[in-house]
């Protein structure tokens with residue numbers, strides 16, 4: 001299976017902003033590799049600041065990596081010239097988290113959906129109205145909605161409009177950056193169903209960014225768990241979520257509020273994630289890990305195999321059978 | 329575009345037309361002197377009188393408007409055009425352009441404006457031809473900065489990023505996305521600058537640095553009238569009046585334009601306070617309930633008429649109990665919580681019902697008494713801790729402030745109490761954290777600090793409005809743990825407002841589900857989860873992603889808008905169990921067995937069919 005899109009060893013840091021530009025640069029992404037096949041849905045899971053959005057923008061070529069490369073069917077995005085890169089954008093699209101800031105408040109939504117058609121000359125102006133109506137229908141909205149302004153829609157409807165705008169160019173790969181986390185549960189389900197439907201109908205490959213494991217499990221074939229810009233664990237969704245090998249994945253699963261009928265024992269992590277400007281030595285998770293050992297401060301655990309297609313970065317093998325250390 | 333307010337447009341147009349048409353009007357020559365008519369009062373031939381040389385004041389006023397307005401329009405037009413170009417280049421074309429555009433403006437700003445004016449006029453000599461470039465230069469930095477700041481803020485918005493993701497060229501993003509969105513601020517700046525330019529032109533002319541006499545100009549007229557103020561005070565009045573009216577009209581026009589180009593700006597709701605209805609019937613105290621709402625109905629005036637986003641809500645909360653109020657956004661749950669705190673926004677008012685906290689009738693209390701209750705009897709925690717904490721005060725001082733609102737204590741004791749509270753909510757190293765500012769804390773720590781503030785005076789009732797929604801999963805679990813800990817230790821009653829059923833499962837004893845402003849189901853949490861008796865509750869449960877990884881089931885349609893409620897059952901348009909009878913009458917919230925209420929007439933046929941119950945069993 002050749003990958004539609006492959007990221008190799010991506011790293012990206014941001015200069016620390018501040019009044020006097022002091023402070024260390026933030027290592028938002030460190031040595032992340034990903035491969036996404038045609039039509040595959042990969043979930044990227046992690047807490048806020050773990051670098052999920054940065055990876056999304058790196059693989060779309062909206063942000064340049066400091067190291068590593070992004071290959072679209074074997075072609076390095078960085079090797080393309082400006083005009084060629086703009087043409088490639090047609091095949092790679094983005095759906096945003098915030099349904100309020102992702103649409104231009106001053107333009108009718110029909111025109112915003114038509115932008116992609118106009119930019120890539122996919123439809124002559126005379127046919128655009130029709131194409132916009134078809135796109136709106138595809139996301140469950142009516143043609144007359146094209147004439148409205150964004151503020152006249154609910155959050156869920158705006159998210160659909162954002163998806164319609166992304167679909168306008170007929171992309172093969174969609175990055176959805178927390179597309180449902182700003183929505184009500186009942187509306188979340190609508191948007192998830194829409195994404196799942198589009199995936200099967202259009203054969204879209206999907207990088208689904210989320211901090212919500214149950215949501216990822218319902219939509220994705222594979223999961224990648226991120227902590228402080230590094231991959232902690234990855235593999236088939238069912239496998240990783242049923243037999244998590246990494247203590248962080250276990251903690252995330254335990255913390256995720258799941259089925260209300262089945263409250264579960266939880267592993268409470270201490271404290272907050274450390275600042276990406278000052279990551280711990282050795283294993284980056286060790287300051288919060290309930291399974292931490294003395295060696296964890298010395299070695300950076302490499303990703304190793306935990307089954308077919310399943311890899312994790314922890315030096316311990318016994319987390320599934322051991323109870324976590326009691327937390328404070 | 330929204331409807332434009334035509335009054336200011338008409339006013340400015342009238343001023344402009346008069347100025348433009350002045351040469352065509354049958355006016356006396358503004359320069360013709362008439363020594364005999366020196367300082368003559370208004371007459372039939374000279375409607376506004378004559379000045380110290382006997383020249384016609386009306387004629388000079390109108391000819392002067394041409395000069396004043398002409399200079400201002402030309403100068404501001406040049407400044408806005410050049411400034412927008414420079415600001416766009418600086419914000420959009422990369423580092424070098426940014427450096428050049430901003431630094432050159434800093435140089436202009438280094439000169440005090442009046443000094444610069446004096447310098448230029450001394451070098452080039454007075455006159456309108458000098459004034460225009462001079463004023464344009466003076467106002468240029470203002471425009472560059474407004475445009476530059478606008479570009480930066482719009483460029484960081486997701487919709488600008490979306491254009492980039494679509495592969496749009498810079499030119500397209502600049503013209504289609506950025507310019508329209510910074511039009512408002514530019515218009516505002518333009519109105520300020522026009523007004524300021526008219527004033528500055530008059531000021532410079534008054535000082536003899538602007539328009540050269542005998543040419544008419546408002547500034548010159550004011551200057552001349554000053555010396556004859558005692559004999560002819562009216563001469564001072566006319567040009568001042570012309571100046572003020574023009575500036576007023578300009579400002580009003582620009583406000584109207586800004587409103588008109590912003591499709592989002594809704595007319596403000598008429599503010600109507602009055603949560604207090606002293607004649608409301610008073611009911612007997614509600615047993616030992618800490619919070620008792622009865623038939624609470626809240627009304628808000630909107631441009632589309634009055635709406636009632638909360639209708640007939642009754643809740644009862646005993647000490648040590650946690651009641652979760654669950655509903656989608658817009659269901660009225662936050663307004664209910666705010667009403668219970670006596671904190672409704674100004675446009676909202678309680679039109680019916682009874683709110684009792686600890687036996688006291690909130691609707692009969694005045695603001696002072698309410699303030700005393702807040703903090704001691706009841707306290708509130710909000711969703712977004714960053715916007716609820718004051719950014720310029722240290723965390724410890726803010727918590728101390730909450731302590732001091734109700735206790736007179738020496739400063740040291742207050743400080744110790746604040747540190748103790750931070751420790752109680754589980755903040756590590758509380759002494760050091762007390763000296764931090766809000767932005768130095770993580771989201772979880774901020775929420776802990778907010779909770780510390782809320783419990784500073786040991787309230788018996790805590791109202792928490794989506795306190796974990798903005799937090800990460802692992803941190804959310806910590807905060808839920810903290811809140812249930814508070815409940816276990818202190819017997820605090822908690823009203824927990826949320827849209828997330830799984831979160832509720834962790835901490836709620838009882839549950840009230842709200843839909844479109846009213847409670848549709850109420851009962852013990854466990855019973856409600858096991859066997860929902862309202863289709864909406866069942867649908868909400870099914871919309872949570874299940875353990876088995878099945879796609880969650882969505883509820884078709886959307887929540888009805890409050891001014892467009894369906895007749896009969898409010899949930900009928902989205903309900904899978906609807907019958908004609910459902911739409912015939914509005915179902916009451918009816919008791920079903922012990923402590924269970926549902927607002928569904930078909931609960932018997934429907935009971936027990938929780939969609940995902942089979943898989944979870």
Ligand SMILES: Nc1ncnc2c1ncn2[C@@H]1O[C@H](COP(=O)(O)OP(=O)(O)OP(=O)(O)O)[C@@H](O)[C@H]1O
Pocket residue numbers: 014015016017026027028046047048049050051052053054055211276
């Ligand atoms: N433009 C930027 N300048 C400076 N720092 C940045 C920038 N963008 C991201 N960062 C930092 O990089 C780190 C990773 O950010 P990123 O937005 O990728 O996280 P995320 O996992 O998407 O988080 P969230 O769930 O909050 O969206 C964070 O510490 C963030 O503050």
Ligand code: SF4
Pocket residue numbers: 246247248283284285286287289290291292293296301313314315316
């Ligand atoms: S390497 Fe050590 S600290 Fe890191 S996850 Fe494994 S046990 Fe925990």
Ligand code: SF4
Pocket residue numbers: 862863864897898899900901903904905906907910915927928929930931
């Ligand atoms: S009353 Fe009828 S429409 Fe309303 S919730 Fe019950 S079954 Fe559905």
Ligand SMILES: [Mg+2]
Pocket residue numbers: 052053177178
């Ligand atoms: Mg993000």
